[in-house]
Amino acid sequence: GAGVSQTPSNKVTEKGKYVELRCDPISGHTALYWYRQSLGQGPEFLIYFQGTGAADDSGLPNDRFFAVRPEGSVSTLKIQRTERGDSAVYLCASSDTSGGAETQYFGPGTRLTVL
Amino acid sequence: AQSVTQLGSHVSVSEGALVLLRCNYSSSVPPYLFWYVQYPNQGLQLLLKYTSAATLVKGINGFEAEFKKSETSFHLTKPSAHMSDAAEYFCAVSDQGGSEKLVFGKGTKLTVNP
Numbered sequence: 144g145a146g147v148s149q150t151p152s153n154k155v156t157e158k159g160k161y162v163e164l165r166c167d168p169i170s171g172h173t174a175l176y177w178y179r180q181s182l183g184q185g186p187e188f189l190i191y192f193q194g195t196g197a198a199d200d201s202g203l204p205n206d207r208f209f210a211v212r213p214e215g216s217v218s219t220l221k222i223q224r225t226e227r228g229d230s231a232v233y234l235c236a237s238s239d240t241s242g243g244a245e246t247q248y249f250g251p252g253t254r255l256t257v258l
Numbered sequence: 259a260q261s262v263t264q265l266g267s268h269v270s271v272s273e274g275a276l277v278l279l280r281c282n283y284s285s286s287v288p289p290y291l292f293w294y295v296q297y298p299n300q301g302l303q304l305l306l307k308y309t310s311a312a313t314l315v316k317g318i319n320g321f322e323a324e325f326k327k328s329e330t331s332f333h334l335t336k337p338s339a340h341m342s343d344a345a346e347y348f349c350a351v352s353d354q355g356g357s358e359k360l361v362f363g364k365g366t367k368l369t370v371n372p
């Protein structure tokens with residue numbers, strides 16, 4: 144079956160602009176996660192959705208970052224007033240249910256470059 | 259809070275040699291542990307996971323890992339390296355009781371020499 148998909152695969156923007164990154168999870172998966180991977184680092188957690196609600200947004204770095212999942216499926220990560228330090232690969236993952244033992248399935252990521 | 263330490267950001271082995279990638283974790287509760295592999299320009303793929311059943315866990319592509327509570331370790335091994343194993347490997351611990359988010363190590367890049 145189809146895995147997690149993310150669009151766009153690459154996004155180049157200018158400092159100060161607004162961007163939206165989209166994630167399509169595996170069909171039927173209720174849990175959805177966003178991570179950010181900077182060069183040479185492991186992925187870092189941003190936000191977790193269980194259904195439509197953000198159950199944990201403790202990883203969002205500041206109020207320029209926001210994410211939604213209005214119908215409990217597709218999610219959009221929104222970044223306002225982008226800064227060069229926001230450049231990274233943004234990864235989305237989904238799992239069948241929440242629970243520490245559940246496997247998270249990752250998408251290929253969106254590479255964001257802020258000039 | 260959970261944390262993961264991967265010793266060695268780069269590991270180089272010869273084809274056919276043993277692969278050993280080290281992972282130590284810190285967790286206040288019994289952990290769930292994961293190894294993921296990332297090929298260039300691809301997403302993360304699960305190799306194996308420990309969920310408090312057998313301490314020796316077998317995964318895909320001939321990899322296995324052993325959970326050692328006394329050493330707080332979850333090292334990844336493969337008896338004989340193949341060229342196709344060249345990739346970056348990430349160890350992760352699950353944040354139980356909360357959002358179950360994964361906390362990752364910084365990764366180990368494996369090079370396999372012919």
